[in-house]
Amino acid sequence: MNLFPMMLGQVVEESFWKRLPGPALYGFLVLGLLFGIGLCFALSRVPSNMRRWVIVSFTFLAGLPYVAAYLWPIPVAADFQTEIPRNGVESVGFFLNQAMDPVGTITNIIQGFLLGVGFYSLVRIHLTKVKRKQENWGFSIVLLTCFVLMAGFGLRDWQIRTFMDDTGALNVRDNWTFVNYAQDFLFEGLYQQMDSAMFSMIAFFILSAAYRAFRVRSVEATVMMASALILMLNLMGALTFAQGSAINELAGNTNNLFLLNFKINTFADWLRSTMQIPAIRAIDFGVGLGALAMGLRLWLGLEKGGVT
Amino acid sequence: MTIWEKMQKIDRRILYGILVVCVCIGLFFPSTIRTDPDPSSKSFYAAVQKLPKGSTIIVQTDWTNSTRGESLGHFENLMRLLMNGEHKFVFYSAADPAAPQVARTVLARIVAERKSQGLREYKVGEDYVDLGFFPNAEATNTSMGANLKAAWAGRKSKTPSGTEIDIFKTPVLANVNRIEDCQMMIVITASQSIDIAVQRLAQKIDITALVTGVVGPTVLPFYQSDQIKGVAVGLKGVYDIEYLMEYGIDDVKIEGQPYATAGKEGPVPKTEIGTRFSRGRQYYGTLHVALTLLILAVVMGNVAMFAARRRKGEKV
Numbered sequence: 001m002n003l004f005p006m007m008l009g010q011v012v013e014e015s016f017w018k019r020l021p022g023p024a025l026y027g028f029l030v031l032g033l034l035f036g037i038g039l040c041f042a043l044s045r046v047p048s049n050m051r052r053w054v055i056v057s058f059t060f061l062a063g064l065p066y067v068a069a070y071l072w073p074i075p076v077a078a079d080f081q082t083e084i085p086r087n088g089v090e091s092v093g094f095f096l097n098q099a100m101d102p103v104g105t106i107t108n109i110i111q112g113f114l115l116g117v118g119f120y121s122l123v124r125i126h127l128t129k130v131k132r133k134q135e136n137w138g139f140s141i142v143l144l145t146c147f148v149l150m151a152g153f154g155l156r157d158w159q160i161r162t163f164m165d166d167t168g169a170l171n172v173r174d175n176w177t178f179v180n181y182a183q184d185f186l187f188e189g190l191y192q193q194m195d196s197a198m199f200s201m202i203a204f205f206i207l208s209a210a211y212r213a214f215r216v217r218s219v220e221a222t223v224m225m226a227s228a229l230i231l232m233l234n235l236m237g238a239l240t241f242a243q244g245s246a247i248n249e250l251a252g253n254t255n256n257l258f259l260l261n262f263k264i265n266t267f268a269d270w271l272r273s274t275m276q277i278p279a280i281r282a283i284d285f286g287v288g289l290g291a292l293a294m295g296l297r298l299w300l301g302l303e304k305g306g307v308t
Numbered sequence: 309m310t311i312w313e314k315m316q317k318i319d320r321r322i323l324y325g326i327l328v329v330c331v332c333i334g335l336f337f338p339s340t341i342r343t344d345p346d347p348s349s350k351s352f353y354a355a356v357q358k359l360p361k362g363s364t365i366i367v368q369t370d371w372t373n374s375t376r377g378e379s380l381g382h383f384e385n386l387m388r389l390l391m392n393g394e395h396k397f398v399f400y401s402a403a404d405p406a407a408p409q410v411a412r413t414v415l416a417r418i419v420a421e422r423k424s425q426g427l428r429e430y431k432v433g434e435d436y437v438d439l440g441f442f443p444n445a446e447a448t449n450t451s452m453g454a455n456l457k458a459a460w461a462g463r464k465s466k467t468p469s470g471t472e473i474d475i476f477k478t479p480v481l482a483n484v485n486r487i488e489d490c491q492m493m494i495v496i497t498a499s500q501s502i503d504i505a506v507q508r509l510a511q512k513i514d515i516t517a518l519v520t521g522v523v524g525p526t527v528l529p530f531y532q533s534d535q536i537k538g539v540a541v542g543l544k545g546v547y548d549i550e551y552l553m554e555y556g557i558d559d560v561k562i563e564g565q566p567y568a569t570a571g572k573e574g575p576v577p578k579t580e581i582g583t584r585f586s587r588g589r590q591y592y593g594t595l596h597v598a599l600t601l602l603i604l605a606v607v608m609g610n611v612a613m614f615a616a617r618r619r620k621g622e623k624v
Binding site: 018066069079080081097098100101103104105107108111112115165166167168169171187188191192193195196198199200203204206207208210211212214215216225229232233235236237238239240241242244265269272273276277280281284 | 318320323324327331341342343344346347372373374375376377406409410413416432442443444446447448450451454455457458459461466468469470471485486525526528529532542543544547551592595596598599600601602603605606608609610613
């Protein structure tokens with residue numbers, strides 16, 4: 001499928017981080033492969049008491065480019081593609097900027113591998129369940145069957161559309177093959193519809209909860225209910241339009257513009273902009289500070305959880 | 309047992325049945341309801357309509373069918389707006405592997421719809437580019453801001469003739485070297501991916517958003533601080549955009565009389581061609597029914613509680 005040349009062709013300009021196809025690139029590939037094998041071997045030999053430091057070091061190295069790129073001073077309007085650095089400080093800034101793309105690519109690849117690990121784990125657990133005929137093993141067969149069918153037809157459909165449909169004929173449904181129909185049935189007909197159905201069930205729980213649990217038992221609950229009521233009424237365009245028109249007319253007739261403040265959408269706007277948004281912003285600040293503190297602890301290896 | 313006590317212990321299946329019946333009836337009678345669109349929806353519509361004809365837009369589509377009630381309408385409206393403005397666009401997802409396929413299906417339907425209306429047919433590789441899925445939103449948006457060409461390097465696009473071409477050689481991205489060369493980024497999302505886009509890219513490109521009702525409140529602070537130029541929230545947002553496509557914005561005058569203009573969008577024209585009312589109109593009546601039911605449920609539940617307490621002689 002010519003994937004290898006396609007991957008090599010991804011480089012558009014050469015930098016410290018990237019090489020155009022040629023002897024140097026192939027040399028780096030061989031070196032990288034050997035280094036990777038050596039690293040895997042070395043990691044497997046690391047004593048248990050040293051493993052924490054390996055994880056801490058990798059975590060620090062993974063976070064370093066982003067932190068450095070954010071903190072390192074760069075010219076305000078730097079054009080990294082057409083300009084050249086004027087001094088050492090700018091050179092480091094340009095170097096870090098060039099690092100963003102490869103680091104991002106590495107992150108994406110690692111995330112891809114994590115998906116792979118997830119697939120492997122899922123299949124292993126359910127195969128074991130079927131093999132040992134554990135409780136509800138029938139559901140595991142359903143899962144594995146769906147897994148194989150979805151992956152098989154999905155991949156084949158992608159392959160046909162990407163590499164075998166030179167004329168774009170498959171854009172028209174009449175030209176579809178069995179594989180295309182099967183993929184469409186599995187993805188659109190089953191998976192997506194079940195996804196929608198699962199989500200729509202929330203409506204039933206919301207109604208039931210509104211009836212049983214949303215009770216005016218305290219001042220706080222009353223304030224919350226009044227706010228929710230105004231915001232819900234604001235979503236009902238027919239009501240807000242009718243009420244708003246009546247207020248407009250009344251304000252016009254009495255020449256009293258103060259009355260315009262009593263429109264439902266004015267109330268709702270006020271609630272949103274004066275109460276809701278500042279509250280959310282305050283929560284965001286709190287969450288942000290917490291995330292920053294936790295991020296720093298993880299990055300610097302101060303957090304013991306997760307790496308021990 | 310009194311009626312109030314019975315109401316307190318009503319079987320949930322009765323509530324479910326009432327919901328199903330009320331919601332289903334509304335779906336069969338779509339109607340155009342007069343409304344006053346939200347200011348954030350107006351800002352979104354105005355921002356998109358004021359783009360120069362043939363602009364290049366980045367569309368980050370991070371939704372799947374679990375939120376189709378809102379996001380599908382948002383995506384369809386966006387496609388119609390972009391196609392009416394003859395804008396070129398790239399679309400990708402940075403949140404869900406299934407999202408690009410969902411977007412492709414909807415896009416194909418809108419293209420077919422416009423073709424049946426005798427309008428220009430949008431073609432892959434010529435008018436739009438499909439970039440697929442990027443697994444890590446944080447890294448992807450950061451890379452896009454640092455170097456767009458490198459972030460999307462090596463991606464190929466189909467052409468109308470069926471061949472493949474580097475995306476930067478397509479008419480869509482031929483003149484794009486960095487993200488600032490695109491006129492707008494539009495994020496359609498049912499998750500927090502809009503937060504990442506704003507954090508990483510808001511200083512480089514104008515961002516607007518189409519979000520679900522659940523995500524909406526967390527996005528409004530960005531709108532208030534002008535970090536995003538407009539946002540349509542939830543099903544009301546879908547209907548707002550359709551309503552604005554039908555009627556346009558005329559904040560300057562109401563019934564011919566001068567009106568306050570501070571903070572208003574001013575006159576923005578309606579769309580002249582293609583479908584205007586669609587999903588929003590279909591579902592908006594149902595939203596009224598569902599909300600009325602919800603309000604009634606809350607009121608009835610409380611009335612029953614107070615009545616039962618009073619009967620028992622408890623302090624209300």
